[in-house]
Amino acid sequence: MDRNQQLFEQAKTIIPGGVNSPVRAFGSVGGIPRFIKKAQGAYVWDENESRYIDYVGSWGPAIVGHAHPEVVEAVSHAAENGLSFGAPTENEIRIAEAIRHIMPSMEQIRLVSSGTEATMSAIRLARGFTKRDNIIKFEGCYHGHSDSLLVKAGSGLLTFGHPSSAGVPEDFSRHTLVLPYNDIEALEQTFASKGDSIACVIVEPIAGNMNMIPATSEFVQAMRRLTDQYGSVLIYDEVMTGFRVALGGAQSIHGIKPDLTTIGKIIGGGMPVAAFGGRADIMSCVSPLGPVYQAGTLSGNPVCVAAGLKTLEIIQRPDFYNTLSARTLELSKGLAGIAEEANIPFTSRSIGGMFGFYFTAELPTCFSDMQRCNQVLFKEFFHAMLARGVAFAPSAYESCFVSAAHNSEIIADTLGLAAESMTEIARTV
Numbered sequence: 286m287d288r289n290q291q292l293f294e295q296a297k298t299i300i301p302g303g304v305n306s307p308v309r310a311f312g313s314v315g316g317i318p319r320f321i322k323k324a325q326g327a328y329v330w331d332e333n334e335s336r337y338i339d340y341v342g343s344w345g346p347a348i349v350g351h352a353h354p355e356v357v358e359a360v361s362h363a364a365e366n367g368l369s370f371g372a373p374t375e376n377e378i379r380i381a382e383a384i385r386h387i388m389p390s391m392e393q394i395r396l397v398s399s400g401t402e403a404t405m406s407a408i409r410l411a412r413g414f415t416k417r418d419n420i421i422k423f424e425g426c427y428h429g430h431s432d433s434l435l436v437k438a439g440s441g442l443l444t445f446g447h448p449s450s451a452g453v454p455e456d457f458s459r460h461t462l463v464l465p466y467n468d469i470e471a472l473e474q475t476f477a478s479k480g481d482s483i484a485c486v487i488v489e490p491i492a493g494n495m496n497m498i499p500a501t502s503e504f505v506q507a508m509r510r511l512t513d514q515y516g517s518v519l520i521y522d523e524v525m526t527g528f529r530v531a532l533g534g535a536q537s538i539h540g541i542k543p544d545l546t547t548i549g550k551i552i553g554g555g556m557p558v559a560a561f562g563g564r565a566d567i568m569s570c571v572s573p574l575g576p577v578y579q580a581g582t583l584s585g586n587p588v589c590v591a592a593g594l595k596t597l598e599i600i601q602r603p604d605f606y607n608t609l610s611a612r613t614l615e616l617s618k619g620l621a622g623i624a625e626e627a628n629i630p631f632t633s634r635s636i637g638g639m640f641g642f643y644f645t646a647e648l649p650t651c652f653s654d655m656q657r658c659n660q661v662l663f664k665e666f667f668h669a670m671l672a673r674g675v676a677f678a679p680s681a682y683e684s685c686f687v688s689a690a691h692n693s694e695i696i697a698d699t700l701g702l703a704a705e706s707m708t709e710i711a712r713t714v
């Protein structure tokens with residue numbers, strides 16, 4: 286047994302499934318998860334000392350590259366001054382200002398420690414503000430693991446084939462109305478019949494948890510129009526897309542001002558920071574100003590905020606997104622070209638530093654399209670690449686991420702290895 290295998294066996298004796306988050310378990314691709322020992326720039330190393338070009342990026346946060354020296358320095362400096370105070374700090378104001386500067390729709394901001402907390406709190410706030418119970422979410426969208434949102438969800442739930450979680454009382458989930466993504470008619474009908482009871486619509490504006498599927502601009506307009514018309518709150522869940530698809534997130538691309546936005550991942554630069562925020566009149570319902578309770582011992586943790594602030598500074602430097610987008614596009618197009626040469630049905634797309642690839646001839650635009658992708662080919666490609674030192678997310682339902690550390694040479698290396706892998710798997714087609 287190699288060291289990854291040994292550690293996985295040990296882990297399984299004490300941690301359910303050997304992992305602290307199900308998506309890490311290689312459940313749908315099979316094999317042994319790599320236990321990571323260190324990461325630097327575009328690379329991660331496992332416990333066998335094997336190096337991988339990393340397109341997981343800690344599931345999104347690592348946009349400036351792993352262990353960026355400036356971020357590490359900011360974290361070390363903050364740590365020297367104390368790890369947590371449970372009291373306000375100046376940097377919480379500075380990071381909130383930085384976020385609002387980038388996403389002006391977030392007029393008031395509350396920091397939390399995970400994307401799950403951000404969306405859970407935003408939902409509670411929308412319910413408290415509107416005094417309504419029902420919420421709309423879309424099939425295949427994942428918004429973390431709070432009870433109301435674990436209904437027909439994406440990411441690990443989709444990967445493991447249990448799209449709704451056990452343990453969520455029917456009384457809760459009946460208030461979650463699940464509609465097909467990009468289906469304007471279904472949205473209009475639901476608002477027409479139940480509009481006055483709908484507290485909010487929560488959406489991944491560019492879905493990344495059923496692989497990557499962008500909302501159409503017509504769908505986005507319809508969500509904005511109907512929520513305005515019926516007095517519901519529009520929540521953009523940009524935990525994944527914020528600072529990723531563009532500096533200002535999907536809302537900057539759509540030209541939409543959501544009522545509330547949730548962000549996470551990148552704003553912590555690899556440390557646990559997330560946030561929800563938006564219209565000042567809605568945010569003023571949050572405790573201690575208003576009656577909607579929300580709290581956290583480690584919210585706005587000084588060490589985590591230091592990592593986030595530095596990361597936000599780096600991503601605002603000139604040309605950051607131009608370069609990132611160009612590299613991501615090069616990779617995404619390169620993969621499609623290689624698959625075509627190998628005669629493998631395959632498509633791909635990228636937006637900013639995020640990309641998706643699909644073993645199907647047509648670009649998927651909704652959840653049911655995604656389910657038609659060839660899972661066997663994905664699995665084979667995933668393992669062929671991993672064996673050659675390239676790590677993609679271990680599921681066909683996840684998106685992939687490029688960082689600023691992925692230079693042209695690393696992209697070219699990836700494409701070279703992809704050409705070998707596609708040739709290898711072409712034998713199965």
Ligand SMILES: Cc1ncc(COP(=O)(O)O)c(C=O)c1O
Nearest residue numbers: 399400401427428429522524525
């Ligand atoms: C769109 C979206 N929302 C919410 C979450 C939940 O965030 P976290 O895993 O930090 O709880 C995630 C990812 O996990 C996500 O991709």
Ligand SMILES: NCC(=O)CCC(=O)O
Nearest residue numbers: 306308344440493494683
């Ligand atoms: N796209 C899926 C995630 O970002 C979630 C990561 C996790 O749950 O560990």
